[in-house]
Amino acid sequence: MSRQAVEQLIDRWMNDPSFRNEVRSDPEAAVRRTGADLTDDELAAVRSVDWNLPDEELRVRTNNGA
Amino acid sequence: MPSSWQRFSDFLEGPAAADRVRRVFDAADQFIVERAVTLEQRRLIGAPVARLRAEITADAERASMCLFVHLPVLVYAGLRGEERPAIPLASATTLLFAGLDLFDDVADGDWPGSAAATLLCAFPQLMVGELAAPPQLIAAIGSTLARGLLRMSAGQQQDLSAQGADEVRSCEIEATAIAKSGEEAALFACMAAQLAEAPEEIAGKYEELGRSIGAGAQLASDCHELFEDPAARDLVHGARTLPIVLHLERLLGAERTAFLALLDDARTEAAAREEVRLRLRSGGSLRRCAFIVETYRQRALRLCREAAPLEPARGCLEALIGSISFFP
Numbered sequence: 001m002s003r004q005a006v007e008q009l010i011d012r013w014m015n016d017p018s019f020r021n022e023v024r025s026d027p028e029a030a031v032r033r034t035g036a037d038l039t040d041d042e043l044a045a046v047r048s049v050d051w052n053l054p055d056e057e058l059r060v061r062t063n064n065g066a
Numbered sequence: 067m068p069s070s071w072q073r074f075s076d077f078l079e080g081p082a083a084a085d086r087v088r089r090v091f092d093a094a095d096q097f098i099v100e101r102a103v104t105l106e107q108r109r110l111i112g113a114p115v116a117r118l119r120a121e122i123t124a125d126a127e128r129a130s131m132c133l134f135v136h137l138p139v140l141v142y143a144g145l146r147g148e149e150r151p152a153i154p155l156a157s158a159t160t161l162l163f164a165g166l167d168l169f170d171d172v173a174d175g176d177w178p179g180s181a182a183a184t185l186l187c188a189f190p191q192l193m194v195g196e197l198a199a200p201p202q203l204i205a206a207i208g209s210t211l212a213r214g215l216l217r218m219s220a221g222q223q224q225d226l227s228a229q230g231a232d233e234v235r236s237c238e239i240e241a242t243a244i245a246k247s248g249e250e251a252a253l254f255a256c257m258a259a260q261l262a263e264a265p266e267e268i269a270g271k272y273e274e275l276g277r278s279i280g281a282g283a284q285l286a287s288d289c290h291e292l293f294e295d296p297a298a299r300d301l302v303h304g305a306r307t308l309p310i311v312l313h314l315e316r317l318l319g320a321e322r323t324a325f326l327a328l329l330d331d332a333r334t335e336a337a338a339r340e341e342v343r344l345r346l347r348s349g350g351s352l353r354r355c356a357f358i359v360e361t362y363r364q365r366a367l368r369l370c371r372e373a374a375p376l377e378p379a380r381g382c383l384e385a386l387i388g389s390i391s392f393f394p
Contacts, residue, residue: 003237010357014350044364049357050393055347058356061392062290 005036013051024051083130083382084123086149086156090135091119094157097193110181111189114168115161131389133251133280134163138258140383141272144375145262151198155207155261158193159254161185166218166250186215199261207260214253221245225305234306236315240358243284243308244277251280268373275369275387282362282390289355293343301332301339308358309351310342316349356392363391 009031012019022030027046031038038046053061094115102108122129130136138159142152165185171177194207224242255276259269288307291300300307306314310329317325325345331338346352366387375383388394 003240006357006361007354010350010354014353039361041365041368042361044368045357045360048364048391048393049360053393055352058352058392059293059347061356062286062294062352 002037002039002042005038006042009034009036020051027051083136086139087122087129087132087135089153090139090156090160091115093153094160097157097161097189101189101192107181107184110178111185114171114177114181114185115164118160118164118167131283131386132163133276133283133386134159134254136382136386137251137254137276137279138261140379140386141255141258141276141375142262144272144373144379144383145259145264145268147376147379149379152258152261154193154197155257158190159257161193162190162215163250165190194257197261203260203263207257210253210256210260214249214256217249218246218253221247221249234311234314236308236311239306239308239311240281240285243281243288247284248277248281251276251283271369271373275366275373275383278362278366278369279387279390282359282366285355285362286359286390286392289352289359292346293352298332298339301329301342302334304329304333309346309355312354313346313349313351360391360393363387 012034013023019030022033027049028043031043031046095112098108098112098115102111122132135156138156139149139152142155143149162185165182165187168177168182168185172179172182190211191208194211195204197204197207199207221242221244224238225246252273253276256269256273259272264272285308288300289309292298292307292309299305314322314325328338328342328345332342367384370380370383370387374380
């Protein structure tokens with residue numbers, strides 16, 4: 001259920017420019033306003049993700065894992 | 067911008083980490099020399115281990131992130147304050163990993179299956195049996211090893227059954243990453259915690275920590291292979307990794323059929339592979355994956371805080387966990 005909420009958040013971030021701006025300005029507050037039911041680990045992820053990072057930069061940040 | 071690994075390399079790529087890799091492989095090599103029954107067996111077992119060592123030492127990023135070396139040693143050191151007694155266990159987990167790694171060559175017909183089976187099912191067990199620990203502890207670690215192998219085998223089957231499939235859900239892909247790579251790292255961490263005679267509750271936290279970092283690392287590695295590795299083996303093999311499945315889940319009707327056809331073409335055509343990458347990026351799959359990997363990192367960090375390892379192992383464990391992230 002929680003993962004579904006995450007999916008919806010990312011979908012909204014992708015498709016709603018005003019939400020994207022809100023998230024970039026204050027991720028946790030923006031996500032809380034949506035009422036999404038996230039776990040503590042997912043909320044921590046919301047805080048630690050760099051929402052300003054362009055896709056191209058994300059691509060070069062992939063690593064080869066363990 | 068630096069990769070997450072580069073941001074953490076001070077912790078992971080320093081002389082201590084390199085020395086850890088050297089000591090673990092030296093002990094594994096020595097064990098093979100002493101225990102192989104024939105010279106031919108020594109060659110068949112020793113060569114893939116030597117190849118793994120060469121690959122790892124040639125690639126500082128991979129060397130710093132190899133969970134089979136670092137995780138058991140750091141978990142033990144986090145509990146007991148020293149690394150040395152965990153080196154033989156890390157050698158066992160290294161031989162186990164080498165056996166898993168060798169199965170790819172066996173599938174390609176490049177190496178006898180008996181060598182992979184021996185690496186996986188004889189040498190790690192022998193090494194565990196000879197750990198400097200009380201008999202009941204060795205028996206418990208041996209049981210953990212057997213249960214872990216059972217789970218990993220089931221995860222491997224799940225992974226293979228998803229290849230080329232049209233109907234796979236992202237939750238199933240995550241479950242497979244947990245069942246395969248998550249269980250592998252959980253096994254490494256749990257055996258180390260047992261060797262350190264950690265209380266059951268703390269051992270459970272380390273086991274869960276291992277499961278989270280192993281699954282997150284697998285998902286991150288799948289992204290790297292898909293978006294950055296020129297060989298793109300997963301696309302060639304028709305593997306349904308998380309970025310692909312997240313994209314498929316958002317397509318319906320003709321769009322979905324067309325993308326499945328593109329995936330089929332990508333098995334043989336480089337231009338189709340590039341088109342797949344482009345569509346996944348523009349559709350947001352990479353960003354979704356980056357967030358999902360971040361949740362595994364945050365879960366592992368929380369478990370690490372709860373387990374409260376001793377320094378300096380704690381800093382190294384946090385760096386190892388951080389190295390899977392897109393967001394250092």
